[in-house]
Amino acid sequence: MSYRRFSDCSVSERLLYTLFIGLLSTGYAFAMVLIFISVAPEDGKPSISAADISLKYYGNRSGTRLEQALTGTMKPNRTHEEYLVMAKWIHDSSPEARYTTEVKPILDEKCIFCHNQHSGMPIPDLTTYENVKSLVKIDTGESMGSLVRVSHIHMFGLGMVFYLLGRIFVLTEIPVLLKRVVVVTPFAAIALDIGSWWFTKFSPHFFAWTVLLSGAAMGFSFAFQAGVSVYQMWICKNQRERRREYGSGEYTRRGEG
Ligand code: HEC
Numbered sequence: 001m002s003y004r005r006f007s008d009c010s011v012s013e014r015l016l017y018t019l020f021i022g023l024l025s026t027g028y029a030f031a032m033v034l035i036f037i038s039v040a041p042e043d044g045k046p047s048i049s050a051a052d053i054s055l056k057y058y059g060n061r062s063g064t065r066l067e068q069a070l071t072g073t074m075k076p077n078r079t080h081e082e083y084l085v086m087a088k089w090i091h092d093s094s095p096e097a098r099y100t101t102e103v104k105p106i107l108d109e110k111c112i113f114c115h116n117q118h119s120g121m122p123i124p125d126l127t128t129y130e131n132v133k134s135l136v137k138i139d140t141g142e143s144m145g146s147l148v149r150v151s152h153i154h155m156f157g158l159g160m161v162f163y164l165l166g167r168i169f170v171l172t173e174i175p176v177l178l179k180r181v182v183v184v185t186p187f188a189a190i191a192l193d194i195g196s197w198w199f200t201k202f203s204p205h206f207f208a209w210t211v212l213l214s215g216a217a218m219g220f221s222f223a224f225q226a227g228v229s230v231y232q233m234w235i236c237k238n239q240r241e242r243r244r245e246y247g248s249g250e251y252t253r254r255g256e257g
Helices: 011-038 050-058 065-071 080-091 096-110 129-134 144-169 176-202 204-235 239-245
Strands: 060-064
Touching: 011 144, 011 204, 050 204, 060 065, 065 080, 080 096, 096 129, 144 176, 144 204, 176 204
Parallel strands: none
Antiparallel strands: none
């Protein structure tokens, strides 16, 4: 039997495929922008690295945001004694009574004139116990709930994208083994990608790079499928069409499946 190839498709069918691929590629570009906005700044540097991924999914468990600020950028705003009082309060699981007697006076004196809700700056408001309390939680990264949500959206969304793109791509004429590998790659990458988000949650450094690797594999596979499809639809005359044109007789089976 003979399989369908692009040379068997009408112009309107090819137009449909091409526009669909164009739309998907644009969507892919937006997804990349989103990643750069949401993941890349995690470690304070503009590029995407394993550190960003580990911070996003595993969090930073070596200290709370308040402590990090007190030993980091906010260091000039407090004395060493004030730091010790606040650090002790944080480590004693930040009770409200001692907040009022020990911590609030320091904040009121040293921090509030910047850290209030009228400051107009995107910095935490330190005028209430609830707000301060929210800065002394250990940062454990992405929550289970949001991982579940993002996982199922990605599985449905990417599954649909790569199924439909793959349906188009199988109409190309390339060596059959290459075709099979390219069709399977994104699905393997999705499994590795989403799997490693979860693993990264439990072990920060080992799995973070697999997220990067699978993201790259998915990107290459997408670009390859989209590129070769459009190229063979419009630019390159493929084998079968050439044979048909030069009248070399019967089709021979080539590049099945
Ligand atoms: C002169 C104004 C000013 C004062 C005073 C000040 N801060 Fe800040 N604070 C900032 C600004 C601006 C930022 C955001 C930029 C940064 O993190 O350096 C910030 C950020 C923070 C953050 C958030 C860090 C994060 O994780 O995003 C915390 C927590 C904080 N400050 C605590 C304090 C405490 C506690 C004090 C008092 C000891 C204090 N700040 C005094 C201006 C101030």
